[in-house]
Amino acid sequence: FIRLPHKDGVSKKVGNPLSRDFLNKFSENVLAGDDQCAETIIRIARKLSYWKNNHDRIKQQMVIWLKKNELQEMMSVPGLEFGAIIPQIVVCGTLTRRAMEATWLTASNAQQDRLGSELRAMIQAPPGYSIVGADVDSQELWIASVIGDSYAAGIHGATPFGWMTLSGSKSEGTDMHSITAKAIGISRDHAKVINYARIYGAGQNFAEQLLKQFNPTMNTIEARNKAKRMFSLTKGKRVYKIKDNVEIQSDQIDEIQINDKKTYSGYEALKMAAVHGKSVTELFGKPKWEGGTESAMFNRLEEIAGSAYPVTPFLGCRLSRALEPSEEIDNDRFLPTRINWVVQSGAVDFLHLMLVSMRHLMGKNFRFCLSFHDEVRYLVKDDHKYETALAMHITNLLTRAFCVQRLGLKDLPQSVAFFSSVEVDKVLRKEATADCVTPSNPRGLQMTYGISPGESLDITAAIKKAEQEKSNNLKKAKYSKF
Incomplete structure (x- = not known):
């Protein structure tokens, strides 16, 4: 037998070679089993690791289902129920003022070999609404x-x-x-x-x-x-x-x-x-x-x-x-x-500045949905989704400009002025084009739930789409008068 090295040093002993710290070593071929049976056990353990660690927290979410008489007309879809998850979040839960929450702020992105890792993509916008947001690049x-x-x-x-x-x-x-x-x-x-x-x-x-x-x-x-x-x-x-x-x-x-x-x-x-x-x-x-x-x-x-x-x-x-x-x-x-x-x-300051800027730019045309330390998502009516995407780009510009001005700098490089992309989507996934194929969602979002890929808009695309959206909204308003 060869003693396995513990991640905390030679003075510590490894209790379980199938623990989370060692599962990746099997996929990297640092560790291996003698036969196919051992490999199968390891592969199953790796698949179950995410769900095993998170299923209790997921099942304990507080979901409020809406009654039919509480729904808007466009949300009355036969066979579908609509509800919302009540956030269980500590706003300034750490020394650095980051928010703390056990499920959604720690949810991983969808991985092909992780059961249940498509969790975030299970949050869907109701009919007539979109989820718009972005990750701050190298914040x-x-x-x-x-x-x-x-x-x-x-x-x-x-x-x-x-x-x-x-x-x-x-x-x-x-x-x-x-x-x-x-x-x-x-x-x-x-x-x-x-x-x-x-x-x-x-x-x-x-x-x-x-x-x-x-x-x-x-x-x-x-x-x-x-x-x-x-x-x-x-x-x-x-x-x-x-x-x-x-x-x-x-x-x-x-x-x-x-x-x-x-x-x-x-x-x-x-x-x-x-x-x-x-x-x-x-x-x-x-x-x-x-x-x-x-x-x-x-x-x-x-x-x-x-x-x-x-x-x-x-x-x-x-x-x-x-x-x-x-x-x-x-x-x-x-x-x-x-x-x-x-x-x-300082990154929390950045997030607070972004939230204030978006409220200033969009007023009541959107609803705050979720934020991580470097990511923010909003629930928006489809009539305003491209306007919100453009507002996100402008918010990044204003926030970074404020930050550099506070440091005594008077300009801002174009490479960081705008988001590399703003995601306009129907679900809460990391990338709008990801199909989130996992062991528990083997056919992907499009085939299983009918959810098409979203859009990733850079500043140029956001300006064009927002301009077209504004023109369409003006036409609708004009015809609605008659």
């Missing part, structure tokens, strides 16, 4: 990068991280995740997980653990070297600079070249402090990151996180006083949490 990456750009030079794309976010292409291998993957020799999907973890404040040790989780055959030395190389490329190295009002006795330090403009490593800073009989903080200012693609971004995030009263850069939302820096505690203890808070709470 938190853009927030982090534009904070770094404004801090470094006050220009969009001034840092390598900012340039990759604005101009990088997944197909060309020039986006951040592809570049990280190439640099340390891992897959793009794994690089994406590590990149987000790093931006949220995770350190080199955590990255090392993730690498070993992704590839259990990787030894500790290899994982440590890859993590070190990645952090050197992205975060850079931490350096110290002598304070302006401090005099250094250079004759007492032989191997360290003294220069007021020079930066010093942690080792050099400790040595100089020891020679002068002072602490590092007495001789040097706060350490900074330099030499990495994300150094400017981390310097600014740490400035915000380490300030006396940390607030979000967009709407000035303040951090919980329980985590604010103080003289009584070690301020670096919660630094990763505070860095994570700056980015994620």
Whole structure:
């Protein structure tokens, strides 16, 4: 027997080799069974994993079915019932003010080998209505990068991280995740997980653990070297600079070249402090990151996180006083949490701005349906669905313009000004063209439920469709007078 590695380290023991952490290893051929029977058991376990973990929460949803006399005339369809699910949501359920809900905010997208994973697509708009919404493209990456750009030079794309976010292409291998993957020799999907973890404040040790989780055959030395190389490329190295009002006795330090403009490593800073009989903080200012693609971004995030009263850069939302820096505690203890808070709470500001903008643009012509941290969906009458799609694009423009203006920038790159697409659909699926084929929906939405593919509209298509819709609505209003 060979001991299976636990994801939390060698000190932990694996209780069940068929648990969720190991199911993917069978599909990746890292683990395998001796015969066809074992493979079948594993395949069934993988199919059932989503439903097994979520069926209780799904069945506990509070559904209110409407009576026939409560329905509009166009909704009286023989053989169909109409109702609504009462939301069981905690509005500011986390430290970063994200909403919390156990079913719909954690629902996965439809996967061919996951029973019940078409759950979201089971929410349908009633006759005469559509569901309109969009995902914010690289929301938190853009927030982090534009904070770094404004801090470094006050220009969009001034840092390598900012340039990759604005101009990088997944197909060309020039986006951040592809570049990280190439640099340390891992897959793009794994690089994406590590990149987000790093931006949220995770350190080199955590990255090392993730690498070993992704590839259990990787030894500790290899994982440590890859993590070190990645952090050197992205975060850079931490350096110290002598304070302006401090005099250094250079004759007492032989191997360290003294220069007021020079930066010093942690080792050099400790040595100089020891020679002068002072602490590092007495001789040097706060350490900074330099030499990495994300150094400017981390310097600014740490400035915000380490300030006396940390607030979000967009709407000035303040951090919980329980985590604010103080003289009584070690301020670096919660630094990763505070860095994570700056980015994620900034994303909540972004969402709030979007909701306010949509209410301003659309008035009462729509109904808010659902929002995630980077996604929003509205229920709209078919007469206004393209107008709503255009309003979504304009909302993205206004929201990003507000955010960059708060950071001192006066323009906005076209590549992020509008959504890549706004989905106009009849169901609550991630992509309007997905048929959501799963083991529990083997024939797809179109054949089983008669639900045709929706539309994905970029800004150009949204303008054309909205203009045509407005013309049609004016004609209807004109003829209705007679």
